[in-house]
Amino acid sequence: MSYLVLARKYRPQRFEDVVRQEHITRALGNAVTSGRLAHAILLSGPRGTGKTTIARILAKCVNCETGPTATPCNKCRSCREITKGHAADVFEIDGASNNKVDNVRELRDNANYMPAHSPYKIYIIDEVHMLSDSAFNALLKILEEPPAHVKFFFATTEPNKIPITILSRCQRHDCRRIDIDAIIAHMTSLCQKENIQISADGLTVIAREADGSIRDALSLLDLIITSATGDIGIDQIVDVLGGLDRQSLFEISGGVxxxxxxxxxxxxxRLYERGQHMMKLFSEVLAHFRNLLVVKIGGNARTLADVSEYEQKAMQEQVKNVSATYINQILDMLFKEENNIKQSTQPKLAVEIAFIRILQIRPALSMDTLIEKIDTLQKSFAETISSGNVFTPDIRPDAIYSKSQKKTPDAIEPDSMNPPPVEVASTPAPEESNGPSYLPPSSDKNKTDDSGVKESDPAGTFKAPLKTDQPSPETNEPIADSWHQILKIISGNHQALAACFAKSKLTNITNTHLEVSFKANQFNINYANRKNNRSILTAACCDYFGKELKVSLKPELLNTNGHKANKKEKKRLEQDALNHPLVEEAIKLFKAKVVDIKIL
Ligand SMILES: [Zn+2]
Structure with a gap:
């Protein structure tokens, strides 16, 4: 008894059995039943996706004794002959070995004769792109004026190699690459029919190795069934295939x-000893990190990267506490190392060194995390000082104010860190003591519209996380002062946000509405407009006025056109950036150095 390999034994004999090519089978089925089937059909797509299978079924549809039909009987003489591969009127030609002009001429002569016993003479030419130019020319002749009883079904993996003159005379259908889930599902049903016990992990390894081809998957499955005994586990599969088990990839990414x-x-x-090719391992690791990034940024990795469902869950778990920025950094490094490994005479060593280098990079922080960190640090520092655990130098509001008049950054820093909480702790009526010290800058601001002085004032003002009495919306306080109080509330926990409003003022207050106009650069405008930050601002306003108010921001972009601005202006802007409290804190916190300033 001869053994039929799975791919042949379970070759689909009806359109509905073809895996994942419904868009083609439906169109062809409709064309057959409506009598509108083109005389030349081109099926293109990757190997093992069902091109010749569809062509054979289509031949049955056309020549079935019950047809033309989309559901051939598979019982009549014609159907049975096509299934067995020796139908008198269906010619399967391999384009690769019959690529000469004489082969096509012979075909052309033969095509003029009527079919033996079927309605149509059908020529299925596989790998049609392999025909020579003269062979294509000869084929063109018959495609231009085909006899009514002839149909051509072409299959190719490389439609781009087919001359346009031929393509334009064919109805083209593109077969999809089969996704990993469909391959796994197909193998699972075959294993049930064949009574083979094989784990889901094992099937995933096979499906991945098949790379979108059902035929390859079934060939590998055959190989494993014949090589292994009893219940087939992942280890046996990996041994047989000599491939890479997914667990190892997760171990590597976990290690990183x-x-x-x-x-x-x-x-x-371990993989090396098992015979794993190091370059292939590296490519797989690259693809794996790419998938991890897709999962991290919320993409559908299953469709994007052929990842099975359980694997996607494992990926989500693994990247739960890892930032997308860091995965991006790793990917960058992997790409950089790829060439080294390709060119190395000791690929194993090169792979190991690549990972050691990757481990030396420190995860980069996103801008959001950075700002958050600075805010937290400032807050905790201020709390430590206010609790009296730290010696605080004599910095009185007056001193701060006069300092801030001189130079922005100096004023901002000690300010933001130390004195206000001390004031709160020591003074029973903070608002009174505050009033005078904070009012002058605001009035000053209205007068001078200059950068350094003006920016320092409100920034200095916001530093103090002081408790304020909550006035009603109908407060009698001047608008400017209300705004300063609101910014004080914000600066308690979100100094970076308060700093964004350095050049801002409250332009209108109604019973339901606040209007804030502020001049800032694009970064600060974007930052202030973030959903979280808008909520913080709204909450602070509600807190201050004691009722829900709608806050509308009217940002005005500072004139920062780097190309047009003169040198002096550019210099001023750069100095502004350097003096920005956020930048200064970042420099301090990370012991960093400003390398470049870009004017946006
Ligand atoms: Zn039939």
Whole structure:
């Protein structure tokens, strides 16, 4: 008894059995039943996706004794002959080995004769792109004026190699690459029919190795069934395929995230001993990190990267506490190292070194995290000081104010860190003591519209996380002062946000509405407009006025056109940027150095 390989044994004999090509089978089925089937059909697509299978079924549809029909009987003489591959009127020609002009001429002569016993003579030419130019020319002749009893079904993996003259005379259908889930589902149903026990992980490894081809998947499955005994586990599959189990990839990525060099080297060692090709391993690792990034940024990795469902869950778990920026950094490094490994005479060593280098990079922080960190740090520092645990130098509001008049950054920093909480702790009526010290800057601001002095004033003002009495919306306080109080509330926990409003003022207050106009650069405008920050602002206003108010921001972009601005202006802007409290804190916090300033 001869053994039929799975791919042949379970070759689809009806359109509905074809995996994942419904768009083609439906169109062709309709064309057959409505009598509008073109005389030349071109099926293109990757290998093993069902092109010749569809062509054969289509031949049955056309020549079935019950037809033309979209559901051939598979019982009549014609159907049975096509299934067995020796139908008198269906010619399967391999384009690769019959690519000469004489082969096509012969075909052309033969095509003029009527079919033996079927309605149509059908020529299925596989890998049609392999025909020579003269062969294509000869074929063109018959495609231009085909006999009524002839149909051509072409299959190709490279439609781009087919001359346009031929393409334009064919109805083209593109077969999809089969996704991993469909391949797994197909293999699972075959395994049930064949009574083979094989784990889901194992099927995933096979499906991945098949790379979108059902035929390859079934060939590999055959290989494994014949090589292994009993219940087939992942280890046996990996042994047989010599491939890479997904678990190892997760171990490597886990090692990178944990900073565990030993774990990575052990995994590479194990794979190397198993015969894993190092370059292939590296490519797989690259693809794996790319998938991790897709998962992290919320993409559908299953459709984007052929990842099975359980694997996607594992990926989500693994990147839960890892930032997308860091994964991006790793990917960058992997891409940089790729060439080194390709060119290395010791690829294993090169792969190990690549990972050691990757572990040396420190995760970069996103801008949001950075701002958050600075705010938290400032807050905790201020709290420490106000609790009296730290010696505080004698910095009185007056001193701060006079300092802030001189130079912006100096004023901002000590200000923001130290004195206000001390004031709160020591003075029973903080608002009174505040009033005078904060009012002058605001009035000053109205007068001078200059950068340094003006920016420092409100910034200095916002520093103080002072408790204020909550006035009603119908407060008698001047508008400017109300706004300063609101900014004080914001600066309590969100100094960076308060700093965005350095050049802002409240332009209108109604019973339901606040209107704030502020001049800022694009970064500050964007930052202030973030959903979170808008909520913080609204909450602070509600807090201050004691009722829900709608806040509308009217930002005005500072004139920062770097190209047109003269040198002096550019210099001033750069100085502004350097003096920005956020930048200064960042420099301090990370012991950093400003390398470049870009004017946006
Ligand atoms: Zn039939």
């Amino acid at each position: 995230f944990e900073g565990n060099t030993g774990k990575i080297i052990d995994t590479i060692d």
